[in-house]
Amino acid sequence: MGDPNVFEMVEAEAINTSREEDSDFQIIEFPKHKQSKDSIFLRDGIRQIDFVLSYVDDVKKDMELKMERRKEFQLNLCKAGLELEIEDKQDSEDGKTYFVKIHAPWEVLATYAEVLGIKMPVKESDIPPPERSSWNCVLEPLKLPRNVNHPHPEYFTAQFNRHRQELFLIENKTTFFPSSSRNRIVYYILSRCPFGTEDGKKRFGIERLLTSNTYLSAYPLHDGQYWKPSEPSNPVNERYILHKNWARFSYFYKEQPLNLIRRYYGEKIGIYFAFLGFYTEMLSFAAIVGLACFIYGLLSMKNNPSSLEICDPEIGGQIIMCPLCDLVCDYWRLNSTCLASKFSHLFDNESTVFFAIFMGIWVTLFLEFWKQRQAKLEYEWDMVDFEEEQQQHQLRPEFEAMCKHRKMNPVTKEMEPHMPLYNRIPWYVLSGATVTFWMSLVIASMVAVIAYRLSVYATVASFMESETSLKPVRSVLTPQLTTSLTGSCLNFIIILILNFFYEKISVWITKMEIPRTHQEYESSLTLKMFLFQFVNYYSSCFYVAFFKGKFVGYPGKYTYLFNVWRNEECDPAGCLIELTTQLTIIMTGKQIFGNFKEAIYPFILNWWRRRRSRTNSEKLYSRWEQDHDLESFGSLGLFYEYLETVIQFGFVTLFVASFPLAPLLALLNNIIEIRVDAWKLTTQYRRPVAAKAHSIGVWQDILYGMAVLSVATNAFIVAFTSDIIPRLVYYYAYATNTTEPLKGYINSSLSVFLISDFPNRTAPSEKRGITTCRYRDYRYPPNHDWKYFHSMQFWHVLAAKMTFIIVMEHVVFLFKFLLAWKIPDVPKDVSERIKREKLMTVKILHDFELNKLRENLGLNSNLFAKEVMIQENKLQLAKSTM
Numbered sequence: 001m002g003d004p005n006v007f008e009m010v011e012a013e014a015i016n017t018s019r020e021e022d023s024d025f026q027i028i029e030f031p032k033h034k035q036s037k038d039s040i041f042l043r044d045g046i047r048q049i050d051f052v053l054s055y056v057d058d059v060k061k062d063m064e065l066k067m068e069r070r071k072e073f074q075l076n077l078c079k080a081g082l083e084l085e086i087e088d089k090q091d092s093e094d095g096k097t098y099f100v101k102i103h104a105p106w107e108v109l110a111t112y113a114e115v116l117g118i119k120m121p122v123k124e125s126d127i128p129p130p131e132r133s134s135w136n137c138v139l140e141p142l143k144l145p146r147n148v149n150h151p152h153p154e155y156f157t158a159q160f161n162r163h164r165q166e167l168f169l170i171e172n173k174t175t176f177f178p179s180s181s182r183n184r185i186v187y188y189i190l191s192r193c194p195f196g197t198e199d200g201k202k203r204f205g206i207e208r209l210l211t212s213n214t215y216l217s218a219y220p221l222h223d224g225q226y227w228k229p230s231e232p233s234n235p236v237n238e239r240y241i242l243h244k245n246w247a248r249f250s251y252f253y254k255e256q257p258l259n260l261i262r263r264y265y266g267e268k269i270g271i272y273f274a275f276l277g278f279y280t281e282m283l284s285f286a287a288i289v290g291l292a293c294f295i296y297g298l299l300s301m302k303n304n305p306s307s308l309e310i311c312d313p314e315i316g317g318q319i320i321m322c323p324l325c326d327l328v329c330d331y332w333r334l335n336s337t338c339l340a341s342k343f344s345h346l347f348d349n350e351s352t353v354f355f356a357i358f359m360g361i362w363v364t365l366f367l368e369f370w371k372q373r374q375a376k377l378e379y380e381w382d383m384v385d386f387e388e389e390q391q392q393h394q395l396r397p398e399f400e401a402m403c404k405h406r407k408m409n410p411v412t413k414e415m416e417p418h419m420p421l422y423n424r425i426p427w428y429v430l431s432g433a434t435v436t437f438w439m440s441l442v443i444a445s446m447v448a449v450i451a452y453r454l455s456v457y458a459t460v461a462s463f464m465e466s467e468t469s470l471k472p473v474r475s476v477l478t479p480q481l482t483t484s485l486t487g488s489c490l491n492f493i494i495i496l497i498l499n500f501f502y503e504k505i506s507v508w509i510t511k512m513e514i515p516r517t518h519q520e521y522e523s524s525l526t527l528k529m530f531l532f533q534f535v536n537y538y539s540s541c542f543y544v545a546f547f548k549g550k551f552v553g554y555p556g557k558y559t560y561l562f563n564v565w566r567n568e569e570c571d572p573a574g575c576l577i578e579l580t581t582q583l584t585i586i587m588t589g590k591q592i593f594g595n596f597k598e599a600i601y602p603f604i605l606n607w608w609r610r611r612r613s614r615t616n617s618e619k620l621y622s623r624w625e626q627d628h629d630l631e632s633f634g635s636l637g638l639f640y641e642y643l644e645t646v647i648q649f650g651f652v653t654l655f656v657a658s659f660p661l662a663p664l665l666a667l668l669n670n671i672i673e674i675r676v677d678a679w680k681l682t683t684q685y686r687r688p689v690a691a692k693a694h695s696i697g698v699w700q701d702i703l704y705g706m707a708v709l710s711v712a713t714n715a716f717i718v719a720f721t722s723d724i725i726p727r728l729v730y731y732y733a734y735a736t737n738t739t740e741p742l743k744g745y746i747n748s749s750l751s752v753f754l755i756s757d758f759p760n761r762t763a764p765s766e767k768r769g770i771t772t773c774r775y776r777d778y779r780y781p782p783n784h785d786w787k788y789f790h791s792m793q794f795w796h797v798l799a800a801k802m803t804f805i806i807v808m809e810h811v812v813f814l815f816k817f818l819l820a821w822k823i824p825d826v827p828k829d830v831s832e833r834i835k836r837e838k839l840m841t842v843k844i845l846h847d848f849e850l851n852k853l854r855e856n857l858g859l860n861s862n863l864f865a866k867e868v869m870i871q872e873n874k875l876q877l878a879k880s881t882m
Contacts, residue, residue: 121155183220266690
C-alpha cells in the first residue's frame with residue numbers, strides 16, 4: 001500500500017459507496033447548551049467522532065498557503081468518504097483554535113478494514129478455556145473480575161470482506177468495529193490523503209501537515225472522563241474501566257487487564273504491557289534469590305575471616321600500607337578500612353558464585369517462557385498469521401515525497417518510489433560519524449571522571465588526615481569511598497546531560513537518512529539509541545569491574561594516566577564494593593529520574609496548558625478540547641519505554657554478580673512503572689493511534705544478545721573483581737592452619753615493599769621510622785632474588801580465575817542450550833487451539849460459500865453437485881494440512 005495510486009483506487013471506491021451530500025463540508029451553528037461536554041458524537045448525536053484535527057490561523061507565516069493546504073486536504077478527505085464537522089474558533093475555550101471532527105461511515109470502515117486485513121468475529125468459539133489448576137485459588141486475590149479482563153467472549157475470526165458481510169456477527173454496524181480499529185482506519189486515510197502539488201511533487205499525509213504546523217495536532221478521542229463512567233447516550237467508557245482497574249496504585253498487586261488494553265489502545269501497546277508485566281513477574285523469583293544471598297552475606301558478615309583479620313588491632317592494626325597517592329598521601333593502617341571490608345562481604349561472599357550461575361539460567365528461562373507467553377497472546381489476539389504490522393512495511397510519506405525516481409517492484413510488478421544508494425551514502429556516513437563521535441564523547445567523559453577521582457583523591461585524603469574533627473567520620477567515609485561516591489554522582493549527571501542531547505540528534509539524523517518504511521526508521525533509530533545508551537550507562541561500570549585496580553603497577557613503578565595521575569587501586573577487600581556503589585547510584589538514579597520525567601513532567605505541563613487555555617468559563621469545555629490540552633504520546637513514546645526497560649535489564653543481568661539486590665530494586669521500580677505508565681496513558685496523554693504488533697520486535701534480539709553477554713561479564717566479575725577465587729586458591733593450596741584455613745589470607749594477599757626503594761617523586765614528604773610497607777599484589781619481597789616480580793601464587797590465582805571463567809561459561813551455556821531446546825516456542829495446548837481455529841474457520845467459510853452457491857445456482861442441481869464436490873475436496877485438503 002505504499003503507492004499513492006492504490007490510495008486513489010480505494011478512495012474512488014469509497015466515493016462510490018458514500019453519499020453525494022457529504023462531498024463537501026461547512027460550518028453549521030448549533031445550540032451549545034444541548035450538548036454534553038463529554039459527548040464523543042457529531043452534532044446529530046448519532047455519528048461517532050473517530051478523529052480530531054486542530055489548527056489556528058497563523059498570521060505571521062504562510063497563512064494563505066496553510067489555508068489552501070487545509071482546504072484541499074479536507075476536501076480530499078470528504079472525497080475519500082469521511083464526514084467532517086468544523087468547530088469555529090469562537091466556540092473554543094481559548095477563542096483561537098479550530099477543531100475538525102472526523103467520522104468514518106460504515107462504507108469507509110468496511111472498505112479499509114478489508115484493505116488492512118482486519119480480522120472480525122464470525123462465530124463464538126467452542127474451544128473450552130484452560131482447566132483451572134490448584135494455583136488459581138491461591139492466586140485469586142491477584143485476579144481482576146472476569147468482565148474486566150475478558151469483557152467479550154472468544155470468537156473464531158476471519159479477515160473482513162465486504163462481499164461476505166452476512167458471514168460476520170454484525171449486530172450493530174455502529175459498534176461492530178471497536179474504536180481502536182476505527183481510529184486506525186481513519187489514521188491510515190489521513191496518512192495517505194493528498195493536500196496539493198508543490199514544486200512539481202504531489203504532497204500528502206497528515207504527518208507532513210503537522211510538521212509544517214498547518215495543523216497543530218491530530219488525535220483520536222478518549223471515551224470520556226477517566227474518573228467517571230459515561231452518560232447513557234455515550235458507549236461504555238473503557239477509559240474509566242482502565243483507570244479504575246489498572247491505573248490505580250492501590251491495584252499494584254493485581255494482574256493487568258491486557259485484553260481491554262489491547263481493545264482500547266491496540267496490540268502494539270498491549271504487547272508492551274504484557275512484556276513489562278511478564279518481566280516483572282519473573283523478576284520476583286530473581287529478587288527472592290538475590291535477597292536470600294544478601295541475607296546470607298549479612299548473617300555471615302560478623303564471622304568473615306578477612307574482615308576479622310583487617311579489623312583486628314593485632315593484625316590489621318599492625319600492617320602499614322603504602323601511600324595511595326604520591327607525595328601528599330601518608331602511610332596508613334589496614335584496619336582503617338575495617339567497615340569497608342565488612343560492607344564488601346555483603347556482596348562478595350560464597351553466594352556470589354551461586355547467584356551468578358543462577359542468573360545465567362534465570363535469563364534463559366525468562367526469554368524462553370516469554371516466547372511461549374508471546375505465542376499465547378498471538379493466538380488470543382488473532383495475530384497468528386500476521387507477519388508484521390502492514391503499516392510498518394508501507395512506504396513513509398517522507399520517503400515518497402523525497403523520491404525523484406521510480407523502480408519496478410519485482411514482487412508486485414508495480415512502479416514504486418525508489419531512492420538510489422548514492423543519494424543516501426552521505427547521510428549514512430554522517431550518521432555513522434555522529435554515533436561514533438558521541439560514543440567517543442562518552443568515553444572521554446568517563447576518562448574525565450577518572451581523572452577527577454584521581455586528582456580529588458589526594459586532596460580528600462590529605463584534608464581528612466589533617467582535620468582532627470573528621471576522625472570519627474574517617475571510619476565510615478574513607479577517602480576511597482568518598483571519591484567513589486562523588487565520582488559516581490558526577491558520572492550520573494554527565495550521563496543524563498549527554499543522553500538529553502543525543503536523543504535530539506539521533507532522531508534528526510535518522511530522519512535525514514530518509515528510511516524507506518516505518519520499520520526501517522524504527523530499526524535505524526533503535527540501533528543508534530541502544531548503542532549510545534549502552535556505552536553511556538554501562539561504560540563506568542565496565543571500567544570499575546574490569547579495569548580499575550588491574551593495571552596499577554607496584555610501589556616504585558606505578559602506572560600513570562597521561563603520565564600525570566596514578567591509576568586507582570582497589571581496596572584491600574576488593575573492588576566489588578565500588579562496582580556495587582557505581583551500579584546502585586546509576587541504576588537507582590535513572591529509575592527515580594525516569595519516573596519523575598514520565599509522571600510529574602506531563603502532569604505539570606498539562607496543568608499549565610489547561611490553566612492557560614481556560615480563559616472563558618461559560619464556554620463548553622468539550623471532549624475534543626479536553627483531549628487537545630493533554631500531552632501527545634508521540635510515535636516514539638513506546639520506543640522510549642522499551643529502551644528504558646532494556647537498559648534496566650542490562651543492569652539486572654550484566655553486573656548482577658556484584659549486586660544481588662539489583663533484581664529487587666528493578667522489581668520495585670517495575671511495580672511502580674506499570675501503574676505510572678498506565679496512569680499517564682489514561683489521564684495525562686491523548687489517546688494514541690492503535691497499531692498492530694505480534695511481538696516486541698527487534699528488542700527481543702537485543703535481549704538475547706545481552707543475555708549471552710551477561711554470562712561472560714558475570715564470570716569475569718566473579719573471577720577478577722570479586723575476591724572469591726584468591727580466597728579459594730589460598731584455602732586449598734596455601735593454608736597452613738587446618739582448623740581455620742582462611743586465617744592468614746590477608747597477610748598472604750599483601751606484598752612487601754622496601755621504603756628506601758621509593759623514587760623521590762612518589763615517597764611521602766614527611767619521613768617516618770618505617771622500613772617497609774604493604775600493597776595489594778602477589779610479588780616477591782625485597783630480599784628475594786626475583787625482587788618485586790610476580791610470585792608463583794599470582795600465577796596460581798590467575799590460572800584459577802581463567803579456569804573458573806571457562807567452566808562457568810560452559811556450564812551456564814550448556815544449561816541455556818538444553819533449556820532452549822527443551823522448552824518449545826509455542827506451548828502444545830496453544831498449538832492445538834490454533835489448528836482447531838484454523839480448521840473451524842475453513843469450515844465456516846466453506847459452509848458460507850456453499851449456501852451462497854445454492855442461492856445463486858437455484859434449481860440447477862447438477863452444477864450445484866459439482867461445486868459441492870469441489871468445495872468438499874478443498875475442505876479435506878485443509879484438514880490434511882492441519
